[in-house]
Amino acid sequence: MSEDGARRTLPRRDWLLLPLVAVVTAALFLIIVEGGSRLVWPESKDEVCAYNPLRPKPNCVSRDKAAEGPWVEARFNECGYRGTGSCGAVNAGTARLAVLGSSTSWGYLVPFDDVWSMQAAREITAKCGRPIDVQSLGGFGDLSLIAARTPEALALHPQLVALVVAPFDLFKLPDGGFNPAHALIPRPDPPTVHPGLMEWAKNFMTDSRAVEIAQHYIFGNPDTYVATYLHYGDRAAFLRPPMSEAWQERLDVLDEAVGYITARLAPTGTPLLLVYAPPLVQADLLADVKPAPGVDPEAIDRAIAQIAKRHGALFADGGDGFRSVRNASNYFYRAEGHLNSAGQTLLGRTAANVILADAPSGFCPGPAQ
C-alpha cells in the first residue's frame, strides 16, 4: 500500500478512481470549454425568414451571426428578396440585376452592402454612372429550385440575371434529378427521427461551438487544411481531374440548369452571368499552397466556364480574385464555410470586371470612364 516501500502497489480502488478522475475532469473541462466558447463566440442561425419551399418570407427581418463573424441584419422586401429596395419597377435610368442561387448568392451572414452583387453594382455605377438595383432571389435550395425561379427573376425585368454556384450547391443533387417543374411544389416535413448514439455524438461534434472555434483556427493554416481536405474523397474529387463519375453527373445537372435558365431568358434577350464562388480549399490552393501532384485547383473552373460558354452565358470565375491574395482563409468564415465580407468583395470585383468587359449595353450604356 505504501509508496515509499521497495515494492509499491497501487491501492485497488485507485485502478478505478484514477481513470474516473481523468474522465470526470475531461468531461468538466469540455463542458467549461464549450460554455466559454458559446459565451465568447455567440452564434445565431435561426433563419426566421426561411420557409418552405426554401425561400425567405416577404417583409421579414432576421438577425443572424456566425460564431466567426459579426451580427448581420438581413432585410427581405415585399417579394421576399434581399434587395436594394422594393421589388417593384425601377426608376428610368436604373438598371436591375436579378440574382439566383443559394446562400452565397444573397450573402448569407454578410451585411448586404458587402455582398458581391452590391459591390459589383457600386463598381459598375462608378464606372458607367448608372444606378443599379439589386434583387437577390436566393434561398437555400438545390439547382432545380434555383432554376425554377427564373420566371420570377424575369418578372423583375432585369437587364442582367446572375446565377451563383459553389461546389456546395453541386454536391447535393436534386432528388429525382434536375426537375424545376417539380421543385416548387411544397413537400411535407420529413418525419422526426430520433438519432442513435453515434448520430448523437456526430451531431454534438457538429454543433459544438468549441469544435467550431478550434476549426476556425486550424483551418487558418492552409497547409493543414488543404492536406486534411484532400482526404475527404468525393468531396475533394473536384480538385482531381479527370472528374469522377459523381462530379461529372453534378456538372451535367449544372449544365441542364444553365441551359434551362438561358432558354427562358433568351426570348427577352436578358443575358445570364454565371458566377463561380470557390470554397476555402480551392482558394487556399490558388493563393497559398502548392498543389500536390494530381491536384488541379482550376479544373472545376474550366468545366464550369465551358458550360457557360456552351449556353452563351457570361462567366465570372471567383477563383481569379484569390490568385493575387495571401492567406485566403481570411476571406472565409473558415469553419462555417461561407465567404465573409472580404471574400464577397473579391467575388464582386471579379464579377464587375466581367460585366464591364462584356457588358450588355443596358448595363453600361456609355463608354467606361
Next chain:
Amino acid sequence: MNAPSFQFLGFALAGAVLFNLSAALAWRRLVLLALNLAFFATFMSGFVGVLPFAGFLLTGYVAVLAQRKYPSRGLFLLFLVITLLEFFWLKRYSFIPSPLTLHFLYVTIGLSYVFFRVLHLVIEARSNNVTAAVSPLSYINYTLHFPALISGPIQLFPDYHRMESEERLPLDIFVVGEAAWRVAIGFFKVVILSVALIKVQQSCIAALTPDLPFATKTLYGALIGAIYPLFLYANFSGYTDFVIGIARLYRFELPENFNNPFVSENFIAFWSRWHITLSNWLKTYVYTPVLLTCMRRVTARWAEPYFAVLAYFVTFFLVGAWHGQTSMFLFFGVLQGGGVAMNKLYQIVMAQRLSRSGYRKLGERPLYRALSRGLTFTWFAFTLLWFWSSWTALGGFIRILGGAALVAAWALVFLTSSLVLAGLVWSQSAAARHPTLGSRYVRTAQVTVMTLLVLISVLIVGGPAPDIVYKNF
C-alpha cells in the same frame, strides 16, 4: 525531431517498450544505441554533414583512451586544448578566422551539451574509476543520450554509468505516473505557457512607439523586460521536465536543471537553482580550480574571500559567454559574472560591517527577503536583454522609452516582482501545508487538463512544436 513534440513522444514511448523488453545489459545498451543514433539521424542532411560531429566525438574518445594508457599532465593539457579548439572551430566562434571554418552544412545539434560531457570525460580520464567503464558503446550512448541530446541536462558519467549498467532503477506504476506528470507539465509549459508569454512580449514590442503616454510606455517597457525570463523559464524548464519524464521510462534519472529559481534571494543562490547542471559543471571544473589556484599562490587569509569573488566572476562570465559567439553574449557573460561577483562582495562587506549573525538576522527580515527576491529577478531580467535582443534593438528601446520611462519601467519590474514573488513563496508554503494538493488524484486531474489543453493547442496551431531556446546553443 523536436522535443517536446508528439512525434518525439511516440518515438520515445515505442523505444521505452523495446528497451524494457529485456533486463539484459547488452540488450538495453544496443536498444539505446539504436535509439540514440536514430534520433541523431533525424537532424542529419547527409553523410558528410555528420563527419565533423563524429570527429569531435572520436577526439574525445581517443583522449580518454590515451590518458588511460599514458596518464600525464602534458597529454591532458594537449587534449584539453584540442577539445576546446575543436569545439570553438565547429561552433564558428568569431575569433576563429573564417577561412579556417568548414564551409558546408554540418550537424551541430546538442554540440554544446555533448562538449560538456566529452570535456568532463577528458578531464576525468586520469581517474581510473571513471575511464575504466568507458567502453565505445557506453561512450556513444552517454554522449548522444537522446533524451538529453538537444539541450541537456548535463549528466556526469559516473551517474549515467551507474544507472546504465549497475543499478537498474524500478519502473512501476508510480514511476510511470510521475513520468507522465513530468511529460504533461513539460508539454504544457513549452506549448502553452511559453508560447503565450512570448506572444505577449512580442505584442508589447510591436505596440511600443514614441508617441505613447508615459504610463503606457513604462508598462510596455516593464512587460518587455519582465516577460522574457518567465518565457525562458517556461520554455527551458518545460523541455527539461519533458526529457526527465521520458528518461525515467528508460530507468534513468536525469539531474534536475531548475529548482524554483525565482524565489532565490540573491544572485548566487539563483544560479544554484537555474540551469543547475551547467552551473554545477562550471563550479566543479572552473570555480574550484580557480579558487584553489589563487589560494595556493597567495596565502594571505584576508584575501581568501576575495578569491571567491574572482572565481565567481570567471565562472559565471563563462556561463554567459558560453551561450553564443557574439559581443552580446560576451557582455551577457560580464553581467552574469559581475552580478555574482558583486553579490559575493556585498556578502563579504555586510558580514564585516554587521558581523555574521547581524547579517544573518537582516536576511531573515520578510521585507528584506522580498526586496532581495525582486532585485534578483530584476537583475536577471535586465541581463537577459543581452541574451534575446541586439545592440541595435536595445538602442531602439532606449530611444523610444527615454530615460525617465526606462528607469520607471525597471522600478516597476522591481516592485512588482518583489510583491508577486512574495505571494508565490507564501502560496507555495501554504500549498505545502495541504498535502492533498499534491495527491495522485489532484495530479491526475491536472495531467488530464494539461493534456487536453496541449492537444487543443497543437490541433489549433497545426504547426511544428515550438522551438527550445537552448537548442541553438
